[in-house]
Each structure stands twice: as C-alpha cells, then as structure tokens.
Amino acid sequence: MAPQRAMPIELAEWLETPVGQYVRAWEQRQVDAMVGNAFGYHAIQIGLPHWDLLQANRIPHKVWAHSPSAPFGTRAGRLICEPEQLPFDAQSVDLMVMPHTLEWCNDPHQVLREVERVLMPEGRVVMTGFNPYSLWGLRESLPGLALQLPIPVPSQVSPSRLKDWFKLLSFELDRGRFGCYVPLCATSAWLQRWQFMEHAGDRWWPAGGAVYAIAAVKRVSSLRLVGPAWRKSRRRRMRRGAVAPVASQVDDARR
Numbered sequence: 154m155a156p157q158r159a160m161p162i163e164l165a166e167w168l169e170t171p172v173g174q175y176v177r178a179w180e181q182r183q184v185d186a187m188v189g190n191a192f193g194y195h196a197i198q199i200g201l202p203h204w205d206l207l208q209a210n211r212i213p214h215k216v217w218a219h220s221p222s223a224p225f226g227t228r229a230g231r232l233i234c235e236p237e238q239l240p241f242d243a244q245s246v247d248l249m250v251m252p253h254t255l256e257w258c259n260d261p262h263q264v265l266r267e268v269e270r271v272l273m274p275e276g277r278v279v280m281t282g283f284n285p286y287s288l289w290g291l292r293e294s295l296p297g298l299a300l301q302l303p304i305p306v307p308s309q310v311s312p313s314r315l316k317d318w319f320k321l322l323s324f325e326l327d328r329g330r331f332g333c334y335v336p337l338c339a340t341s342a343w344l345q346r347w348q349f350m351e352h353a354g355d356r357w358w359p360a361g362g363a364v365y366a367i368a369a370v371k372r373v374s375s376l377r378l379v380g381p382a383w384r385k386s387r388r389r390r391m392r393r394g395a396v397a398p399v400a401s402q403v404d405d406a407r408r
Contacts (some may be wrong), residue, residue, distance in 0.1 A: 161220060161257050167199060167303040171341040176364055177204070179332045180281045182362060184250060185209035187279045187328065192249020197271075199236050200254040206279075211250060220257075236264045241271040242322045255310045256282055269322045274373040277327070281366045289363040295315045300360035301337050312365050324369040331355075331362030344393040 167173045188196075190212040195214045196207050202217035218232040218239070232306060234240050236251075236258045248262035249268055253266040268278050283304060284290060292311065307352050312329065334354025354361060 161200060163303045164257060165203065166216055168201075168204070170339075171344060172234065172301070174224050175335075175344055176333055177194050180364060182208065183330050183332065184252075184279055184281065187366065187368040188248060188250060188277070191248045191277050193273065193276070195246045196248040196250070197241070197368060198245050198250045198252070200257070201252050202231055204252065204285055206211065206250045207248075208254055210248060212238060231250065237267060239267045242387055243270050244273050246271045246277075247276050249276070251278065252279045253282055253304070255280065255315075256304045261310055265318050265322055269324070269371060272371045274308060274371060276371045277368060278324070279366065279368045280314075281311075283309045284331065284361070284365050287331075287361050288334070288362040292337055295343075301339065312367060314358075317368060319369050323372050323374075325372045327368040327370050329367040331360055331363060331365050331395070333363035334358070337363070 168177050171219075173382075179350070184206045185208070188207065191210055191212065193212050194212055196212040197216050197218055198205075198207050199218045202219045203298060204341050205217075207215050207217075216230050216232050217232050220235055221233055236254055237260050251268075253263075255264060265279070272278065283302065285294075289302060293300055316326060332351075332355075334350045335344055336350075338344050338347065340390075
C-alpha cells in the first residue's frame with residue numbers, strides 16, 4: 154500500500170493557525186451556501202470531524218466519518234473508517250461533504266468511486282482542497298523555501314483533474330469557487346494588510362485562489378419505456394384489411 158500523503162492530524166493543527174483560520178472561514182462560507190438547499194435523509198462528512206461543515210444543512214441524519222489518525226472531537230455521530238472503503242450501502246447517502254479529503258487519502262480516484270457508489274441518484278458531493286496553481290502552490294514548489302502548508306504540492310488534486318474524474322464517474326459539476334488570494338502569511342496582521350488582493354484576485358485572476366470548493370451532482374441516465382406501440386400497429390393492420398371490392402369483382406357478380 155502506498156504511504157499516506159498527509160496526516161489528517163497535521164491538517165487539523167494547521168487549520169488552527171492564523172492562515173488556517175483564514176482558509177477555514179472562507180471554506181465554511183462556500184460549503185454553507187452549497188449544502189443549504191440539499192435535501193434527503195442522510196448526510197456524511199468525511200474527514201476533520203471536529204469541524205462541522207454540515208451545520209447549514211437540514212438533513213436529519215448526519216454522520217462525521219474519519220480515519221483512525223484524525224482528531225476525534227466530542228461530537229456525536231462519529232464513525233471511524235477509511236474513505237477508500239466506506240461502510241455504507243449503495244445509493245444510501247443524499248449529501249457528502251469532503252474537506253481536503255483527497256489530499257490525505259491513499260487513492261483519491263478510489264475514494265471518488267466509493268462516493269459514486271454510496272450516493273443516491275441526484276445526490277450531491279461537496280469538496281474543498283488546495284489549488285497547486287495558486288501563489289501558495291507556486292511558493293511551496295520553489296526549492297529552498299520553508300514549507301508552510303501541511304500538504305506538499307505534488308499531493309494536491311487540481312480542480313481540472315477533479316473535473317475530469319467527475320466526468321468519468323457521471324457527475325455533473327454544479328458550482329465551483331476559488332478563494333484566498335492573499336500571499337501565504339504567517340500572522341493575522343499581514344493577512345489583514347493583504348486583504349485588498351481578495352477582491353482583485355477574484356476579478357483578475359479567478360482561477361488563482363489558494364483553495365477551491367466544488368459541488369457536483371450524481372446523474373443517472375434513465376431508460377424511456379415505450380408503451381403499447383404494438384397494439385396501435387395491430388389496429389392499423391386490421392383497418393387496412395377491410396378493403397372495398399374492386400370493379401372487376403363487381404362485374405363478375407352481375408354476370
């Protein structure tokens with residue numbers, strides 16, 4: 154088995170730093186908007202169970218699934234499992250939220266296959282992640298600089314690759330947003346000084362945000378059943394059989 158790309162505990166600790174709180178606040182707003190109108194009976198969050206990304210949703214049954222290495226927290230409804238093997242029946246989940254899940258799992262594509270298996274038709278999945286083509290990702294790829302992100306750049310799943318995987322698994326992209334355009338700063342003071350880049354980046358460099366949030370819907374093609382078409386054709390054949398006698402037959406009867 155391939156080594157884990159990043160430990161959830163490291164990501165959870167990083168989210169408590171000033172820059173992590175900045176990312177967390179942006180992602181919370183985006184996910185709240187994407188899950189607010191999702192309906193059904195079962196909603197699952199995979200990863201980071203101490204962070205409630207289902208709070209804006211009204212689905213009655215909610216579960217926070219996580220790997221054994223993740224921080225547990227004290228919330229009820231927790232479930233320990235690996236994202237590559239979800240312990241749910243096929244087509245049993247209406248909403249699935251995955252904060253940075255693909256960045257620390259062993260097999261991201263297998264995780265998406267499991268998501269497709271357990272989601273109901275028209276079910277929704279919401280994912281967040283780091284953008285390797287942002288200022289943050291480019292900085293982390295430069296040699297000689299100290300890493301400030303909890304996840305190395307090669308392990309990040311780009312939005313373009315995620316869209317290709319969605320297409321292969323019959324997911325339809327519903328909406329997507331990039332955010333966090335300020336430089337990768339370590340303190341809250343410098344983050345505030347660079348806040349003007351938030352609006353400038355969203356306008357002039359929309360795909361260069363440090364993080365992204367994407368929502369997709371599982372589409373299932375349905376068969377169109379044709380009704381009693383054979384009965385109509387049979388009636389047409391019967392009507393064509395009632396033909397009036399031709400002129401030669403009338404003449405023979407007169408004789």
